Amino acid sequence: MNFIRWNNLIGGYFFKPEHAGKDVHLFMTKGDIIALGKPNMKDDHTDEEVWQNFLWTLRYGLSGSGNVSIFEKALYAAEKWKTSGFRTIESKPQQFPPYISYLVFTVLPLTEVQGDYNSNNYYDRLAEFITVNQIFELTPGRVKKLQNLKNRLREIDCLWDELSQWANHRMNGQLGNFHVISFSHSTWKFVGKPFSQCVLPPKSLKQIPNFFYQSDLVPNTFYRDDIFKRLLLKNGVSLLGLKNSVVELIRKGEKDEIGRSVIGMVRAEFLKWTGEAHDTVLKDGKQREIRKMTVVPLKLQFKLSEDGELIFSYRAKYAxxxxxxxxxxxxxxxxxxxxWSKTLAVGFSESIVLKDLVNKWKALFDVKRIHFFITGSYFNMNNRFWIETDVLSKTERMYMLCKIGIRDIISGWGRESCQSFREELRFKGLPKGYSLFSFLGPKSSHQTLSELTVYDLKEVSIREGTGLRVGYLSYLNRLLPEVEITNADGDETVFIQYADEQEHIILKQHQDLKNIWLLPADLHLYxxxxxxxxxxxxxGSSKAYQLLDSFHEHLDSTDFPKRNRFFSEDELAKDFVMGxxxxxxxxxxxxxxxSYFSSSIKVGDDAQEELEVNGSFLLDWLLAVKDCKINRFYEAFGVVHQHLYPEDNDHIQEKRKASVNLLDYLGFIDFDYRTENIFALPPKLIYVTTDKGRKALLIGCRNKRLIDKMVEYCRKSNGGIRMSIKPQTKSNQLKLIPEAITLESNYEREFKGIAEYCGIGFDDWHILKLKELVPSLGEYVEFMKSNGTTEPWDSNVTTSIFNKDSLKFVPIEEYPKVFTLCEYRPRYAPEYGIWIDNNHFVVDKSWGKYMLLNHNAAKIAGWEPGSEFAKTMELFFNGSNIAIPTSLPFPKLFSRMILQLSGVAPEFKxxxxxxxxxxxxxxxxIPxxxxxxxxxxxxxxxxxxxxQLL
Structure with missing residues (x-):
């Protein structure tokens, strides 16, 4: 490969859409480079040949760069890219800065040279790396001379800042953020930058959740830097695999800039830690992660009763x-x-541990000498509660609960520093040994109590829990996000400014919260x-945001995975579903x-009635995002649900889960629970069963513009075709399920006409094709067995078996292996297996349940000799209504066919x-x-x- 090809591979390794908004460090080993390059070489090459090819391209660089050193080659490449307007190299489009591979080269001596060097000795490591890899100067003649790069890092020092400018500003962080640590001490001024890329290598970062867990830290809790330092000195080598040289830098602490940067990186990782810790096990020949434990903090809160009594309780805070x-x-x-969890009505105690051993969660509260409280509305929750927070706010009224032994110290600070400050002696119910203060507007920090720190460093960001995020820094133009300024003074003038424009738009401050500002509704799109x-x-003020609209025209069924009748991805399947x-x-x-889909009884020719069409926030978001993981869907669901139904907070998780499944069955989305991928489906019309004329259902994602256009066509048809909108039941509205939109006409041409007019598909026999595609139970069993037996999870993983009487999964340690359906939870997404005659198979949960019911039920003779029907006594009909236990959902393609007969989600009773x-x-x-x-x-x-009426 040539230099540009190598550089683009390395650039794409670090900077890619999956890293949007995340910090990137240029850490690569020799093994990483070989693994990246080998599949891209034209012919078979040994690992050493791939490695030498990489080094060779660095030595020779871009054509025209001359017989100069590697660092001069880097500067030449940077200049060529700059003169092209950061667009091309050698007349070819260039996506990544052409000096990334050279910056990686400066880090390699620190990852590959293991000699006995002082912790800050960079250049001797570099010299050894050059010697071992025979990196010669490009001089004419036969005399070979090793490149001498000692004390020359200063020559390419500017490239670190240029990479930061490209990643953070030119690319707006959409491929990852790159931050340069500036060093003031002469020892580190230039060599500190390569060091800062590898002091926490990926191997250490992967172990850092277990490091926090083994160190008994609790996420979402404030810890001083000296605590992180002490833990790194104690466990950095054993738990993180840090080099002793790095530990020595940490030991120097404030005296060493690299040591401080390591502590800062660990603190940054801690702020992202969710509290999860995992073990790695071998299953079916592959390494898999299983849950060890999830730790979350309990945050203290209180509310005031009508007679002035403090009522303390807790909430779990989780990430x-x-x-x-x-x-x-x-x-x-x-x-x-x-x-946040709901309120946990536990009375005040200085130490609380709440455990769930089945799910491997524990919530902890350990009293501190100082607790701060801020109104619940600050967290988008009920403002009757004052909820614990870790930092002081300069804009909002707060309460402080402290140990009585430091009462006088805090009183002195409050009187001198705060705009208003008083001890609350009027309230009843104060815990013994504590004092409570209310205060507003702290201006200065306390000299010795680190908790009483007033932070001045401000940051602008989007307020958590607001806005429908489409992508990194991109939001839907409905339910606009709110702007938050961390450590705001409250008197700031906040404005937005469009790229390449001087005019700015002043933002309105939130009515109740002085650190929140609101975006105007008339912002430009894109x-x-x-x-x-x-x-x-x-x-944060350099981040460039944008608002997006929703469109269905960009959706195409050919973009979706091709799945066989068992809903497994299969590119060779002859019978398949794709979206x-x-x-x-x-x-x-x-x-x-x-006869089910056409009736001789005619539909009336009344003109189209007026319809109130509001559209759906969730469908608009799905159209804009196009595809996503389920956690992104849950985030959007939470924003929309909170906006539409702020008082409904019961069983939200079950509602979200049901929403995903129902949207899939009703034809709005395609959801694969194994990969947790969600795809928005294009809108189209399908015939459904009817007792008058013909009827079509609109499936797929739609927006208000499409519905308005369909209504327009119906009006113009003069009664030839009519649209109806049927709301879902109230319980399904709480799950954000959109209305069912159907069309009735006596003429097939009208369905074809409206589909063509609106630019959507018309798939007349979609239901019958689904009906034919669905496999039988026997066919599924054959398919399942054809995949072979698998290893069950061992006893370290929570296991439940399906009880045929209660129709629920029940945790159990010992169980028969003749015919048993098991649910395993190695992490949070469950996995399912079925034992048949002491053989274990991976199974789809719904198919597994019906296999078990069929196996255990009484039988009667079937249609054909030797066939049988199972009397499960679980499913019931009354007229055209069918009742199915919620714990016995049909397999996916069954559910799609049944729900798309009407477009109406089932009623929960x-x-x-x-x-x-x-x-x-x-x-x-249902016929x-x-x-x-x-x-x-x-x-x-x-x-x-x-x-019985259903």
Whole structure:
């Protein structure tokens, strides 16, 4: 490979969309470089040949650079790129700065040379690296002379800043952020920059969550730098694999800039730590991570009763998704939002531990000498509560609970430093040995109590929990995000400024919170803007944001994974589903089903009535984001749900999970629970069952513009086709499920016409193709067994088995292995396996449940000799309504077919249909014979009749 090819590979290794907003360090080993380059070499090469090719391209660099040193080659490449306007090299488009590989070269001596050198000895390591790898000067003649680069790092020092400028400003952090640490001491001024890239190598960073866990730290808790220093000196070598030379730099602490930077990096990683710790095990020949424990803090809070009594309680604060089954002590259904639990009504205590050993979570509270409290609205929660926080606010009224022994010290600080300050003696219920103060507007820090630090360094950012984030620094133009300034004074003039424009727009301050500002509704779309503070430059003000709109036209079914009838990705499948497109290798039976989809009874020719169309925030976001992981969906769901239903905070996790599944079954999205990928599906019309004329359902993601255009066509048709909008039930509205939009007409041409007019698809027999694609239970079992047996998870992983009587998974240690469905939780996403005659197979959860029910149920003779139907006594019909236990969802393609018959999500009801109360999903307006025969054929099960209203 040539120099440019190598440089682009290395640039893409560090800077890529997955690293947007994350800090990048130029750490690479010889092994990393070989592994990156080898697959891109034209012919087979040994590892050493790949390595030498990389070094050779560095020595020769760009054509025209002459017989100069490697560092001069780097400067030449930088200049050539600069003169092209940062666009091309040698007349070819160049995405990455052409000197990245040279900066990596400066780090390699620190990763590859293990000699006995002083901790700050860079140049002797560099000389050894040059010698070992025979990096010669490019001089004419036969005399070979090693390059001498001693004391020459100053020559390329500017390139570190240029890379930072490119990553953070030109690329706006969308491929990753690169921060340069500036060193003032002569020892580190130039050599400190390569050192700073590798003091915490990737191997150490991977171990850092376990380092925090083993050190008994609790996330979202304030710790002083000296605590991190002490822990690094104690456990840095054993737990993080740090070199002794690095530990010596840390030991010097304030006396050494590299040592301080290491402590700063560890603190930065701690601020990102979710509290999770994992072990690595070998399963099926692969290394897998399993949960060890998740630790979260309990934050103290209080509210005031009407008679002035302090009522203390707690909330868990978390940064990773808690299991929906989490039970901390006696408290269940604790989830309130993505950061906070609901109130845990535990009385004040100086030490609390709440554990869930099944889910491997624990929440801790250890009393401190000082606790700060701020209004709940600061965290987007109920403002009746005052919730614990770690830092002082200069803008909001706060309370401080402190040990009585430092009461006088704090009183002195408060009177001198704060705008207002008083001891609260009027409240009842104060814990013994404590004092409570209220205060506003602290101006200066306390000299000895580090908790009483007033921070002046400001940062502008988007307020957590606001806005529908589409991508890095990109938001949807609905439910606009709010602007937050950390450590604000409250009197700032905040404005936005569009790129390449002088005019700015002043932002309005939040009515209640003086560190929050609001974006105007009339911002331009697709135009980058920065958020500034008048008269000062603050951290984060160089980030360029933009607002985006939602469109369906860019969605294409061919962009989605191709899945076979068992919903496994399979590029060779002849019968498959791709997004909401179904392809079959054989003809479907239209004649035998046409009576369900067409009626001789005519639809009336009344003109289109007025319809109120509001659109859907969630569908707009899905259209804008196009594809995402499930955690991104949960984030957007939380923002929309909080906006629409601020008083509803029960079972939010279950609602989000149900929302994903229902949106998939109804044809809005494609969701793969194994990879947790979500894809927005393009809109199209499909025929559904009807008792008048013909009816079509709109599936796929849509926006208000599309619906308005469809209404416009209906009005112009003069009764030829009509649209109806049916709201979902209230419980499904809380899950953010959009209305069902159907069209009725007596003429097929009208469906084709409106689809063409609106630029969407019309897939007339989509339902029948789905019906044909769905495999039978027997076919699934054959497919499952064809994948071979697997190892079950061992006893270190929480295991539950499916109980056929309660229809729930129950934790258990010992169980039979003849016919048992198991749920494993090595991390948080569950995995499923089934034991059949002491053989273990990976299984889809829904298929596994019906396999188990079928196996254990009484049987009656089927249609054909030797066939049987299972009487599960779990599924019930009454007229055109069917009730299915919520814990027995149909396999995915079954559910898609059934829900898309009407476009209406099932109603959630608790009923007694078999002698005990059970939660059911009730599907309405389902042709009984159509579905009854389908389930007999595919699942070999009978549906029971009931006289009870469903």
């Amino acid at each position: 990773s998704e808690p299991p929906s089954s989490l039970k901390l002590g006696e408290y269940e259904d604790i989830y309130e939002n993505e950061n 135009k980058r803007f920065t958020i500034q503070v008048l008269g000062s430059t603050i951290f 909401n497109q179904v392809e079959l290798s054989r003809k479907i039976n239209i004649d035998g089903n046409i 608790k009923m007694n249909l078999k002698g005990k109360e059970v939660y059911y999903n009730v599907y309405r307006s 009984r014979l159509f579905l009854e025969n389908f389930l007999k054929k595919k699942l070999n099960i009978l549906i029971e009749s009931t006289k």
